Amino acid sequence: MTVNETSHPASDQPSIGALVADAHSNLTALLHGEIELAKLEVKSAAKNAGTGVGMFVGAAVILVFSLTFGLIALAEGLVALHLWRWVAYLIVFGFLVLLALILVAMGVRKVKRVKAPQRTIDTAKASVESIRSATSHASGSHRA
Numbered sequence: 001m002t003v004n005e006t007s008h009p010a011s012d013q014p015s016i017g018a019l020v021a022d023a024h025s026n027l028t029a030l031l032h033g034e035i036e037l038a039k040l041e042v043k044s045a046a047k048n049a050g051t052g053v054g055m056f057v058g059a060a061v062i063l064v065f066s067l068t069f070g071l072i073a074l075a076e077g078l079v080a081l082h083l084w085r086w087v088a089y090l091i092v093f094g095f096l097v098l099l100a101l102i103l104v105a106m107g108v109r110k111v112k113r114v115k116a117p118q119r120t121i122d123t124a125k126a127s128v129e130s131i132r133s134a135t136s137h138a139s140g141s142h143r144a
Helices: 003-007 014-079 083-112 118-143
Strands: none
Touching: 014 083
C-alpha cells in the first residue's frame, strides 16, 4: 500500500495549478492585510506626532510671552537695587543683545561646517556610470 492509497485518494488532491492559485491568493491577502496594518500604525503614529508637535508649539508660545514678564521683573529687580530705571532696562537690553550675538556666532560656526554629501555624490555618479556602461554593452551586443 502506498501513501496515496492510505491517506487520500488521488481524485481528492488538488492540482498543482489550484495549489499555486491558492498560495497566490493567500499571499495576496496576507500582503494586503500587512499593508492595511502598516497604514493604521502609521496613521496612529502620525496623529500622535502631530498632537505632540502642537503641544510643543503651544509651550514655546507661552514661553516666549512669559520671557517678557521675566525680563521686566529682572529690570525692576535692578531698579530695586537703586539703579536708575533707564539704566536697569538698558542692562537687560544689553544682556539680550549679547545673548543674540553669541547665538549668531554659534550658528555661523555650525553653518560653515555644512559640506556637500561627497560620498553620496560619488556613489550616485558611479551608479550612473555603471548603468550607462551596462546599457551600452547591452545595446552593443544586440547589434552584433
